[in-house]
Amino acid sequence: MMKIWAIIFAAMLFSGCSTSVERIDSDTTVDLSGAWNDSDSRLVAQEMIQDALSRPWISDYTGRTGERPAVIVGTVRNLSHEHINLKTFVADMERELVNSGRVDFVASRDERGEVRDERLDQDLNAREETRNAAGQELGADFMLTGQVNTIIDAEDNEQVRFYQVDLTLISMADNRKVWLGQKKIKKLVKNASIRY
Numbered sequence: 001m002m003k004i005w006a007i008i009f010a011a012m013l014f015s016g017c018s019t020s021v022e023r024i025d026s027d028t029t030v031d032l033s034g035a036w037n038d039s040d041s042r043l044v045a046q047e048m049i050q051d052a053l054s055r056p057w058i059s060d061y062t063g064r065t066g067e068r069p070a071v072i073v074g075t076v077r078n079l080s081h082e083h084i085n086l087k088t089f090v091a092d093m094e095r096e097l098v099n100s101g102r103v104d105f106v107a108s109r110d111e112r113g114e115v116r117d118e119r120l121d122q123d124l125n126a127r128e129e130t131r132n133a134a135g136q137e138l139g140a141d142f143m144l145t146g147q148v149n150t151i152i153d154a155e156d157n158e159q160v161r162f163y164q165v166d167l168t169l170i171s172m173a174d175n176r177k178v179w180l181g182q183k184k185i186k187k188l189v190k191n192a193s194i195r196y
Helices: 002-016 038-053 056-065 086-100 109-125
Strands: 070-079 142-155 158-171 177-190
Touching (some): 038 158, 038 177, 070 086, 086 142
Parallel strands (some): 070 142
């Protein structure tokens, strides 16, 4: 009888510790902690880039040069109270810019280094008719930079998390700021064990 109770107890113990996984659509908004998440990243990038693409700087540049502007993403800094993976946020912005078809997009410094290494390898090892020559890169006309800031206000088991994302598009020719974008998110978090 004691063995049966031991088996039942062990079964209950192990079943209580099991992990449950449910697959959900990647566009579904899930806010577990109230912290910056994938939905915030995607939605802020979409809204800000759509705003940037609707402003006069594009038509001004295209009208003056007859070409689409070339854009590069520079440094986007995390000045918030929490860890934010800015690589996913920058990737979301890059995707919105490229897929708009309204601008040409220049690869980042790290990506260019890898491409230059490949071009050098081609110069030494590829057939003449398939080589890509050095010195043919597209220079950026504009650089997008920015920062993410937070303000946290907490009392007892409630917390307000305020996120402000500021982006600036700068002309590479003369350092003019041609677009300033700002997006704010405010979240009320109620939790008995809030972390800062």
